[in-house]
Amino acid sequence: MxxxxxxxxxxxxxxxxxxxxxxxxxxxxxxxxxxxxxxxxxxxxxxxxxxxxxxxxxxxxxxxxxxxxxxxxxxxxxxxxxxxxxxxxxxxxxxxxxxxxxxxxxxxxxxxxxxxxxxxxxxxxxxxxxxxxxxxxxxxxxxxxxxxxxxxxxxxxxxxxxxxxxxxxxxxxxGHFEYFCHSERGATAKLTQLLNFTLEQHYPHLSCDAAGYRAWFRQVVRDTARLVAHWQAVGFAHGVMNTDNMSILGDSFDFGPFAFLDTFKEDFICNHSDPEGRYAFGQQPGIGLWNLQRLAQALTPLIPSDDLIAALNSYQGELVQHYLQLMRAKLGLTPGADNQTQQDETDLQLVGELTVLMEQNQLDYTNTWRRFGSLDPGSKHSSLRDDFTHLAAFDSWFGRYQARLGQVADVPRWQAERNRVNPKYILRNYLAQEAIVAVEAGDTGPLTVLHQLLRRPFDEQPEHEAFAKRPPEWGQGLIMSCSS
Known part of the structure; x- marks a missing residue:
């Protein structure tokens, strides 16, 4: 090394x-x-x-x-x-x-x-x-x-x-920028030193001057928005989105009581130290912006407030557009050329209504999306329908989805494309717990198997079919601590 x-x-x-x-x-x-x-x-x-x-x-x-x-x-x-x-x-x-x-x-x-x-x-x-x-x-x-x-x-x-x-x-x-902004002496010099180092190391295309600082902060906003959009699309709850756990590069960082969704719940809380749900799954987009606002406050000695506010105002649009891109891929939708704003609203409504149906019907988030890989999108009798108990609501949604999707010329290809974006395997908390129990007993085999399985989350892997099932009763809705 x-x-x-x-x-x-x-x-x-x-x-x-x-x-x-x-x-x-x-x-x-x-x-x-x-x-x-x-x-x-x-x-x-x-x-x-x-x-x-x-x-x-x-x-x-x-x-x-x-x-x-x-x-x-x-x-x-x-x-x-x-x-x-x-x-x-x-x-x-x-x-x-x-x-x-x-x-x-x-x-x-x-x-x-x-x-x-x-x-x-x-x-x-x-x-x-x-x-x-x-x-x-x-x-x-x-x-x-x-x-x-x-x-x-x-x-x-x-x-x-x-x-x-x-x-x-x-x-x-x-948190690095927050610390040196609030230091008693030499705050601006320290902030400048840290920011210049960050640009030289990770944004070499940007200059260490006012224009470069503005462009950098907008990139941080964009990367953070895209990260949170990814979390929402795959059903990942970080659990502790403190500003000291936020990477300046927009990477998932500092894992504690995280969880992937099993049964879909918008207000799912994975951290038992968060009873009020500040970091619940559905709160993550708002918290991402709140954290960026704290970062912006720390940067006021170096970047004019108007520029910081302009960058922060781009957060919601960046997040929504990236989230839409990911969710359209999961649904097999393609954006049209005309009336993009209206289509964005229509597609967001389709996604939102489907997640509401998932919650009302207590469906598994990952497995429901995976079903699109075996769906005949032109059929009036969708195999996806079998999972729902609120059938009238599902039929209404599915009819509007089919109208938006249009004719699919090559169904097998369309299905294969869905399986390349909708994973079959995620790191469910109960699977991690089973591997941990085995390690505690001196057996690292289950941990190795689980690690290798998660390297190919979109592949069928029929020998590991059981890993795609919903959790047993003991493993449903596990809530972890910060030392977990």
Whole structure:
């Protein structure tokens, strides 16, 4: 692994150097060869294991925790930072550099009396969701590996410590800009330094001047809107959309009590620390804008307010258009050339009415969309109809859908196209839990099977048909904690 250290060398004062504590009896629990290829690695070996477990220094690595602040459940926390994540540097791969971070390698100056450790179940969940979202074509950080140990840690009960090796195009968050905006001295100089670094590293086509800053913020708005649109389309609830969990590059980031929808519920809450539903599934588009507004406030020393407001005003349109693009693909609709505004409204209404029907009929979100891959769109007796109990409402919707769709010349091809955008397999919480229980019993086989399954979410994989079923009764509506 070849490291460069641009953040470390160019931004002193934006982090603290730390030393990982390491793990006793480290062993591989999971490994992503896809992730390894991003940073030019081949197969895992013992030297790499000891290095990523924090037991030995990796050549060229630095060890540091970044400092930032953020809004958590709406309230501003002035000093957060990496409480259980230690960054080694930017590893060079064939297509660019990726930050490598050890999540769960011990305390940092920002741990706030915590032990800086991750428990095995949370490490496994982060590994699985990182790779699952990527293969669903949702922007996300990635995961290289999970390293287990026999080190005991205490949460509600005694558990074993583990490390997720996270790969990120950048660890810069909205909260970085909030922190340096509110610092007592040199706020504008620090903000300028951070923003120029961000542009040079990740937006080299933009200049480090007023015009470049304006264009950059508009791009952040666009990328965030597109990310949230992806989440809504695949039925993903992040669970903790604090501003310190928002990537400046528009990647899914910092996974805790996430969930993919099983039975569709607009107000689904996946985090038991969020009883009021601030981060419920249906609230995510609004929270995305709220978070961008907090970022805009932090940037007022560098970007005129009128420019910030103009960019923020583009958020809803960007989100709706990208969401429409994704949902039209799921339904097999193509935008027409005439009266685009009216057609957008019609298509949004079709999507909205279908999700309402899903909720009223207590249907599985992923499986309902997958049924379009076996649908004869010209038939008056839709196979999709069998899933609905409110038949009159469905028939009315389906008639309008058929009228909008029009004649389909090649039905098998149309069906195959639906299966390329409507996944059969998602990371259901109960599947993750079953894999975790097996790992706790010393069996990593189910975890490996689930990881490989999620690498091909759109393929039939008949040998794994059971993984596409709705959850058993015990696995329905699972709500996770922030340590999950």
């Amino acid at each position: 070849r490291f460069k250290q641009d953040f470390f060398t160019q931004l002193p004062g934006f982090y603290s150097q730390v030393q990982p504590l390491g793990l006793s009896n480290p062993h591989w629990l999971a490994w992503s060869q896809d992730g390894a290829q991003l940073i030019g690695l081949q197969q895992p070996d013992d030297n790499l294991l000891q290095g990523l477990a924090g037991n030995a220094k990796l050549e060229g690595a630095r060890y540091y925790a970044q400092v930032y602040s953020g809004h958590q459940f709406g309230g501003y926390s002035p000093r957060l930072g990496d409480g259980r994540s230690i960054i080694l540097g930017e590893a060079m791969g064939p297509d660019g550099a990726w930050d490598v971070a050890l999540k769960g390698a011990g305390p940092t100056p920002y741990s706030r009396q915590g032990d800086g450790r991750a428990v095995m179940r949370s490490a496994v969940r982060e590994f699985l969701v990182s790779e699952a979202l990527h293969h669903l074509q949702v922007p996300t950080t990635r995961a290289l590996a999970v390293i287990g140990s026999d080190l005991p840690v205490w949460r509600e009960t005694q558990e074993s410590a583990a490390i997720t090796v996270r790969l990120a195009r950048s660890h810069i968050r909205f």
